[in-house]
Amino acid sequence: MRNIKYRFASLALAATLLATAASAQTDGSSQQSIERKKMESLWFSNTNNAAGAQLDNMGYYSQLGINYNHTDGDFQRTQLGTNNNGYGFSTDGGGQFENLKGAFMWGYFNYSHDKIHGARYNASLIDPLRGMPFYLADTNTSNWIHQSYELGMKAATPILGKHWILGVGVDYQNMQGAKQIDPRPNVQMSKFVVTPSVVYTVSKHAIGAHYTYSSRREDGTATNSISLMTQPVWEVVAPGFYNTAEIGSGSFSGLRAYNANAMGGGLQYSFIGEKIKFLLSGEYTFAVEDVNNNYTTPKIIGTTKENTWDVKANLMWSINPKHSLFAEVEYYDRSIDGIEYVQVWDNTYEVSQWIVISKNIRSNFSTLRTTAKVDYMKNRGNSYSWLAGIELQKEKLSDIYYLPRSTQDVENLYFTAHVKKNFFFGKNAILVGVNGGVKKNQSGEHTYSGNYADSDIYKNMVLRDFRYLQENALMWGAELGYTRSGLFNSRSSLFINVKYNHVAPNDGDGKAHFDNYSALVIKAGLTF
Amino acid sequence: MRKYIYYIAAFAALILSSCSEMMNDALDAEVVAPIKVAYKIDIKNFTAPDGSAATAPADWYSNLEVVFNNFSEGIETNVKVGADGVAMAEVIPGIYNITVRSTQKYNGKSYIINGLAQNVALTEAVTSPSDKYAISIQPLLGSPxxxxxxxxxxxxxxxxxxxxxxxxxxxxxxxxxxxxxxxxxxxxxxxxxxxxxxxxxxxxxxxxxxxxxxxxxxxxxxxxxxxxxxxxxxxxxxxxxxxxxxxxxxxxxxxxxxxxxxxxxxxxxxxxxxxxxxxxxxxxxxxxxxxxxxxxxxxxxxxxxxxxxxxxxxxxxxxxxxxxxxxxxxxxxxxxxxxxxxxxxxxxxxxxxxxxxxxxxxxxxxxxxxxxxxxxxxxxxxxxxxxxxxxxxxxxxxxxxxxxxxxxxxxxxxxxxxxxxxxxx
Incomplete structure (x- = not known):
């Protein structure tokens, strides 16, 4: 464990050095200038094509910070807990390096440590809402401790042969999740993503393509520290569908070993004129994840087959040097099939293994999301004085368990608006921001034909989550930041930033089913 | 330039082959549908109270009920046995314990008719009775x-x-x-x-x-x-x-x-x-x-x-x-x-x-x-x-x-x- 920490500390230091090494430019840097830089870098921020970042001409930046966050309230999914806090460290930075003939290099490192309080119905997964229907759920309300290290980089060659740019992105994440009450797994997760890419550019036009491969492993065994008591669990295969078992009893394995592979690719087209930047990008990912319950005599618990389409169009219009307009429309479609197996134990002495007799798609979980947003920015130097925007999002969640047929459909509309103002006082700046929004449910239907309508997990998780998903809500928040520039040199600055967001259920019948939810984030750091 | 593209293609092919089996397996799966299963119930080796071999009375079959129990999914399907000794059930593909149980009288004595086919994989339609999908029952005199x-x-x-x-x-x-x-x-x-x-x-x-x-x-x-x-x-x-x-x-x-x-x-x-x-x-x-x-x-x-x-x-x-x-x-x-x-x-x-x-x-x-x-x-x-x-x-x-x-x-x-x-x- 200690070795892993040292290793990650070394990697963090390397990432920080990479970030700060890119800081040899003359303009001052601040959180807001970096925010603007990322908004203007359409390829960098909206695609996984690292080669395309070369076309953004984003210059350099680097930042590092520490953060503390706290959430409170039960207006969220049941498995996420009600009162969470955490802290973290993050750094990212990079850009085009002249001493590397204009090659683009960028990296990041994030560390987070979170304590989840009062989570329920999860004894397997670090992130129970990541789209994995096969997991163990238990009856005990429990805390979880999460710890995550993630790092990655994007690199791109200079333009080769006047037209070609090659790039690659690499990401790695290692995460641990430890449940604090029996049955308690210590879940280990690691994920590796590699994304080679290419761009062909002619004049103001460019087309790009990238390929993505990712491998993800997550496993942990739910065991009891108090061995004289068994713990009942549900082996969930879909919301409301499960098999009961006892941790610590018989030969039941509390292990859930997840093994995922994903492949995909994307195509991009961009036009970069003097005043207009336009990017059209589309990405498809196909992921398969197997779930086993044993390393030596594995019985496959289930498989998910995930198809994801993400199509996006981004526009940046530099109206004049002082005013910019940003627009984005996005279509996102994710469909996850849950495959269950019929298996028999072959007890032939020489064989002794689980044999798959047949498999079927038993469930599907679909997310359709359409988003449109517009932002206006009043520029000031390399930062901004005003940033205001609106966003409209329509989301449809559809779940089905084919036999016995059970369905859930929820359609919601979200509208949010935000405005931020930067006040400058010499080397000091104060950022004030407010935001607000509304979630309006369009439709919601839940039918259940399973045998466990009276069970605790069905009533208190499945139905509760359905109510949460279709609950109307009002959202508001505020942000306050302070920046002191020229701290060590003309580029560096120190910042501290506080964000608060509040979500309140707003049910039409006047009978709120939930309390409020609030989130506080305090972040302080340096930019270069 | 071309060399780099070859390298990328080779790398992609390597990765592709390593996980293609897993992905192909997942692509093979089809959406589940119910199946009809014919299950044969056969009462054999019946011994009368006096110890002699006998044939089970035909009306014993009509009193039998077969239970298809998919324990992992909590699904139980009950069907009557036909005069031909066959029970037809519509079930979801899965692993079943199939049980038959009854108590029948013969010459004033109680016999327990008990049969179990355990952990049977029912994954395809079974349209006609076969030895593979059958329960053979030996009636036992009830024990006090x-x-x-x-x-x-x-x-x-x-x-x-x-x-x-x-x-x-x-x-x-x-x-x-x-x-x-x-x-x-x-x-x-x-x-x-x-x-x-x-x-x-x-x-x-x-x-x-x-x-x-x-x-x-x-x-x-x-x-x-x-x-x-x-x-x-x-x-x-x-x-x-x-x-x-x-x-x-x-x-x-x-x-x-x-x-x-x-x-x-x-x-x-x-x-x-x-x-x-x-x-x-x-x-x-x-x-x-x-x-x-x-x-x-x-x-x-x-x-x-x-x-x-x-x-x-x-x-x-x-x-x-x-x-x-x-x-x-x-x-x-x-x-x-x-x-x-x-x-x-x-x-x-x-x-x-x-x-x-x-x-x-x-x-x-x-x-x-x-x-x-x-x-x-x-x-x-x-x-x-x-x-x-x-x-x-x-x-x-x-x-x-x-x-x-x-x-x-x-x-x-x-x-x-x-x-x-x-x-x-």
Whole structure:
């Protein structure tokens, strides 16, 4: 464990050095200038094509910070807990390096440590809402401790042969999740993503393509520290569908070993004129994840087959040097099939293994999301004085368990608006921001034909989550930041930033089913 | 430039091949649809009360109901058997325990019609009957002797020395307990990895035991009248007064008929007769004899004679058997027809895929759902005799026949003690 920490500390230091090494430019840097830089870098921020970042001409930046966050309230999914806090460290930075003939290099490192309080119905997964229907759920309300290290980089060659740019992105994440009450797994997760890419550019036009491969492993065994008591669990295969078992009893394995592979690719087209930047990008990912319950005599618990389409169009219009307009429309479609197996134990002495007799798609979980947003920015130097925007999002969640047929459909509309103002006082700046929004449910239907309508997990998780998903809500928040520039040199600055967001259920019948939810984030750091 | 593209393509191809099998497997799956299954029920080897071979009456079939139970999904489908002995069911593809059970009369005697096909994979339509999808049932004369209550789970803290087994006369006539053995069946611990036995033993013809404790007698020493029971304890003592690292026990077994004393000089109770073990497979734990707190399968076996530990009676392939592929360890080979009663206990109610004994003996299983919870399994009362003693349910299906109580009770429901008991008043 200690070795892993040292290793990650070394990697963090390397990432920080990479970030700060890119800081040899003359303009001052601040959180807001970096925010603007990322908004203007359409390829960098909206695609996984690292080669395309070369076309953004984003210059350099680097930042590092520490953060503390706290959430409170039960207006969220049941498995996420009600009162969470955490802290973290993050750094990212990079850009085009002249001493590397204009090659683009960028990296990041994030560390987070979170304590989840009062989570329920999860004894397997670090992130129970990541789209994995096969997991163990238990009856005990429990805390979880999460710890995550993630790092990655994007690199791109200079333009080769006047037209070609090659790039690659690499990401790695290692995460641990430890449940604090029996049955308690210590879940280990690691994920590796590699994304080679290419761009062909002619004049103001460019087309790009990238390929993505990712491998993800997550496993942990739910065991009891108090061995004289068994713990009942549900082996969930879909919301409301499960098999009961006892941790610590018989030969039941509390292990859930997840093994995922994903492949995909994307195509991009961009036009970069003097005043207009336009990017059209589309990405498809196909992921398969197997779930086993044993390393030596594995019985496959289930498989998910995930198809994801993400199509996006981004526009940046530099109206004049002082005013910019940003627009984005996005279509996102994710469909996850849950495959269950019929298996028999072959007890032939020489064989002794689980044999798959047949498999079927038993469930599907679909997310359709359409988003449109517009932002206006009043520029000031390399930062901004005003940033205001609106966003409209329509989301449809559809779940089905084919036999016995059970369905859930929820359609919601979200509208949010935000405005931020930067006040400058010499080397000091104060950022004030407010935001607000509304979630309006369009439709919601839940039918259940399973045998466990009276069970605790069905009533208190499945139905509760359905109510949460279709609950109307009002959202508001505020942000306050302070920046002191020229701290060590003309580029560096120190910042501290506080964000608060509040979500309140707003049910039409006047009978709120939930309390409020609030989130506080305090972040302080340096930019270069 | 071209070289780089080749490198990228080669790298992509390498990765592609490594996970393509996993992805192709997932792509093969189709959306589930219900299937129709024809299951043949065949009543064979019927022996009339006088011992002669007979044919099962045709109307027995019309009274049969077949239960298709998909335990992992909690789905039960019940269908009637047709005149042709075939049951047609529409089910979701899955693993099923298919059970048939009924009690039928023949010449004034009750026969138990019990059949179980365990862990059957039903994944495709079965349009016509076949030997593969069939249950062959051998009717058994109902036995008056049954296991009435079993306390095996231990209590909070981990105390387990107060396990006991109560044997009851559920019939209308006296039963002699002489030669009866309490058999601890194999596997001792519930598992889905059931052992493989030699093919010559056939299917469902034998049960196998790891330990036998026998009531020795001359044939008429221990009459058990209807409504009476005897209790066999792991260790006869008042466990409510014995404190160990695991705390106190919860049962007073100091006044039972027999105890299964394994040889521990520290735990001798001279007031309670010892039941000798006549077979013990493998290492003999002289500290104590105990069964799994997760639930064992126990049987009442009548070999018809007094047995001796280590005698020539035990012959491999005749009275003992070895597992396929294992070493030389032998187990008692018990013909199912010599078993008066058997009760299957499993860790949790959902673990029916761990059933280990033939369905003809017990087509279900019972459970206290966990261990060290102080719970006990006890037969359900279905009626009372004129003398007030209960009649318990005994359909050879422990799932239905037993109920779970929060604490064990010896001679629950006013069951009587035999007059010859050392503790008879």
């Amino acid at each position: 002797l049954c296991i009435r209550e079993m306390y095996y789970a231990g209590s909070l803290g981990g105390y387990f020395r107060d396990q006991f087994y109560e044997v009851y006369n559920n019939g209308e006539e006296v039963v002699y307990l002489d030669h009866i053995c309490l058999a601890h069946l194999v596997p001792e611990y519930a598992t889905t990895s059931l052992p493989e036995w030699p093919a010559e033993d056939g299917v469902d013809k034998y049960a196998y035991a790891v330990t036998l404790w026998q009531i020795k007698g001359d044939g008429d020493d221990y009459p058990l009248q209807p409504g009476e029971s005897i209790v066999i304890a792991q260790e006869a003592a008042d466990h409510t007064k014995i404190e160990t690292w695991a705390g106190f026990g919860i049962v007073d077994t100091s006044k039972v008929e027999w105890e299964c004393w394994a040889g521990n000089e520290q735990r001798i109770n001279e007031e309670v007769p010892d039941l000798p073990y006549v077979f013990w497979s493998g290492y003999i734990n002289k500290m104590q004899w105990l069964t799994s707190v997760d639930g064992s399968a126990m049987a009442l076996y009548q070999p018809g004679q007094n047995l001796e530990f280590g005698s020539d009676y035990w012959q491999l392939g005749v009275t003992t058997q070895k597992k396929v592929g294992s070493g030389g360890q032998q187990y008692v080979r018990i013909p199912v027809g010599d078993i008066f009663d058997a009760v299957e206990c499993i860790p949790t109610s959902a673990d029916l895929d761990m059933k280990r004994i033939p369905g003809i003996l017990d087509s279900g299983a019972t459970s206290v759902d966990g261990y060290y919870n102080g719970k006990s399994v006890s037969r359900k009362v279905i009626d009372y005799r004129e003398d007030g003693t209960p009649i318990f349910q005994d359909t050879n299906n422990s799932t239905d026949d037993f109920e779970v109580f929060d604490s064990p009770v010896i001679r629950r429901h006013d069951v009587k003690r035999p007059a010859w008991s050392p503790w008879a008043e």
